[in-house]
Amino acid sequence: MFRTDSSWWVSCVLALGLFVHAQTQAQLRVEVTGVGSNQLPIAVPKFQVDGGQVPQEVDEIIRADLVRSGIFKLVDTGNTPIPESARVDLPDWKSKGADAVVVGSVARQADGRFDIRFRLYDAVKQQQIDGLSYLSSVAELRLNSHRIADRIYEKLTGVRGVFATRIAYVVQLSKTSFELQVSDADGANPQTALRSREPIMSPSWAPDGVRLAYVSFETAKPVVYIHTLTTGERRPIANFRGSNSAPAWSPDGKSMAVALTRDGPTSIYLMNSDGGSPKRLTNSGAIDTEPHFAADGKSIYFTSDRGGGPQIYRMDLAGGNVQRVTFTGDYNVTPRLSPDGRMLVYVSRRNNKFQVQSLDLGSGQEVALTDTTLDESPSFAPNGRLLLYATEVNGRGVLASASTDARVRTRLTGPTGDVREPTWGPFIK
Amino acid sequence: MIYRTQLQQLFVFSAALAVLVGCASTPLEEKAAPVAEKSAPAPMPAPTPGPDARAVQRVDTAPKEIDPLADPNGTLAKRSVFFEFDRFDVRGEFQPLVEAHGRYLATQKQRHIVIEGNADERGSREYNLALGQKRADAVKSRLTLLGATDQQIETISYGEERPRTNGHDEAAWAQNRRADIVYK
Numbered sequence: 001m002f003r004t005d006s007s008w009w010v011s012c013v014l015a016l017g018l019f020v021h022a023q024t025q026a027q028l029r030v031e032v033t034g035v036g037s038n039q040l041p042i043a044v045p046k047f048q049v050d051g052g053q054v055p056q057e058v059d060e061i062i063r064a065d066l067v068r069s070g071i072f073k074l075v076d077t078g079n080t081p082i083p084e085s086a087r088v089d090l091p092d093w094k095s096k097g098a099d100a101v102v103v104g105s106v107a108r109q110a111d112g113r114f115d116i117r118f119r120l121y122d123a124v125k126q127q128q129i130d131g132l133s134y135l136s137s138v139a140e141l142r143l144n145s146h147r148i149a150d151r152i153y154e155k156l157t158g159v160r161g162v163f164a165t166r167i168a169y170v171v172q173l174s175k176t177s178f179e180l181q182v183s184d185a186d187g188a189n190p191q192t193a194l195r196s197r198e199p200i201m202s203p204s205w206a207p208d209g210v211r212l213a214y215v216s217f218e219t220a221k222p223v224v225y226i227h228t229l230t231t232g233e234r235r236p237i238a239n240f241r242g243s244n245s246a247p248a249w250s251p252d253g254k255s256m257a258v259a260l261t262r263d264g265p266t267s268i269y270l271m272n273s274d275g276g277s278p279k280r281l282t283n284s285g286a287i288d289t290e291p292h293f294a295a296d297g298k299s300i301y302f303t304s305d306r307g308g309g310p311q312i313y314r315m316d317l318a319g320g321n322v323q324r325v326t327f328t329g330d331y332n333v334t335p336r337l338s339p340d341g342r343m344l345v346y347v348s349r350r351n352n353k354f355q356v357q358s359l360d361l362g363s364g365q366e367v368a369l370t371d372t373t374l375d376e377s378p379s380f381a382p383n384g385r386l387l388l389y390a391t392e393v394n395g396r397g398v399l400a401s402a403s404t405d406a407r408v409r410t411r412l413t414g415p416t417g418d419v420r421e422p423t424w425g426p427f428i429k
Numbered sequence: 430m431i432y433r434t435q436l437q438q439l440f441v442f443s444a445a446l447a448v449l450v451g452c453a454s455t456p457l458e459e460k461a462a463p464v465a466e467k468s469a470p471a472p473m474p475a476p477t478p479g480p481d482a483r484a485v486q487r488v489d490t491a492p493k494e495i496d497p498l499a500d501p502n503g504t505l506a507k508r509s510v511f512f513e514f515d516r517f518d519v520r521g522e523f524q525p526l527v528e529a530h531g532r533y534l535a536t537q538k539q540r541h542i543v544i545e546g547n548a549d550e551r552g553s554r555e556y557n558l559a560l561g562q563k564r565a566d567a568v569k570s571r572l573t574l575l576g577a578t579d580q581q582i583e584t585i586s587y588g589e590e591r592p593r594t595n596g597h598d599e600a601a602w603a604q605n606r607r608a609d610i611v612y613k
Contacts, residue, residue, distance in 0.1 A: 048519065099535065133499075156470070187506075199587075199590035199591065200590075201554055201555070201558070201590065202554065202555060205564055217587070217590065221585055222558065222586075223488065242562075242585075243558060243559075243562055243585070243586055245555055245558055246555045259555065259558075261559075261562055265562075265566075266558075266559035266562060281432055287556065287559040287560065289555050289556060289558075289559045290555045291552060292496075303553065303556055304553070309515060310515070310552075310553075331552065332514065333552055333553035333555075333556045334553045334555070334556075347551065347552065347553060349551075354552055374550075376550060376552070376553060376554065377553075377554070392597065395597050421554070
């Protein structure tokens, strides 16, 4: 199984350059493509550590987060730790190529907790732009490192960071061994929420970041459960005659859309997330599935083959005003809308490849976001800048991410088994 | 000797009988009784052999039939219908298979089946779950047209979740685009 004492994404820092494919032996591959490299050069020298060994390398976690975003490239900083309180020679760093500098310290306290401090400097404007201290338990060291990386990211890009968020995904270890796991966004701390001898599908985070909905075949048919992660409590919310699947939370968490075959062909229904009677939204006689709420909660995107082959459609919450959204190619499935509502992504079959496509809903422009060919299950990061999805490499199921401007791609492989069906959790409170 | 008439037969029989009766309890005399050389009564031919009086013929009140479902070479041995990519229509080459099961179910009302629909690994899992369901429903629809009843047939889908083969090429995918008829 996955080790819990260290990240099972090997988050190696790689030398990056224009059009360089850097392939490591291990599990993370970062590829940067695109015209010019608009990456922000940043220096994150080693943090000063006082009072003994720190169980987590705070500065390494921060560096790995910044690199993995694809927005930053690291300036060489040597091996000498620089404390947070040091006077930082910004012109010197600027001459080394850095536009921003982060310095920090970690000091073990008498009660076993750690005082983490950092300062962020803009080497171009020659001024400090952020500084904070955290008092952290051992257990929260990684989380607080991610919080610092989020602050750096936000200060320098204007966009909220997602390094402190979590993801959930399904792992198949054997023909009769399936797990629903939750980990940090960088893959560290994988924890098993559900272990089953039967398949698990379509995990979906509740907006509260504490519950997951998913489909389980443990009773020999697909049933939708809602599962509270902290307690392990769960209950079947949709267990009607036939198949129950494709759970999708409304943005306020009060409703859930599901796909049911209780009345015939797979159709979309709306339910209270507490349970109760479903209200039928589609009745086309064709397959209608994969409902997905728009972020404003006013419409639902879905997959339907009412036109012959599967395409993406949109309808209002009462099920009316159905409009077709995709027109290119004969197979477009799994609609996901960006948090700002401007971009739709989906999986499209073109020339026998299944790839995640993005559609700018304003301009109608479509862009392929990946270079893999068996893509599934795209999921937006809550800041809308990254997409997590599942694909297959050398016959194994792996996760991958792509930036929504198509420039940055990463691949994430588990040590064993097939990993799939990722879902990105919300911003943490 | 050939006897012309039954009467002649009877005469000879009676004469023979008279001779036998006459000889029954007394030793045979040396001198032969006067018999006409020409129409000497031949010994009666043995009666035609009938059933052995000790044989026992078994009667079955429920004559035993071979269950066609169990016949590995029979038309019902095949239980899987295969499909094209993203299709759920039952192709011509599978009509005989479906007809055989349909007719069997029509005459065996006590038989129940589950039709399990599957899909290959490509594309959306949820869409594949629905596609598998459509495949199972398509086979069910054909069976009921042939006389099976709705109550005899349940349909479920496993989508791409329970592949028969784990390869990642067309040969494997073709195997997994499938509806299986499972007798309960």
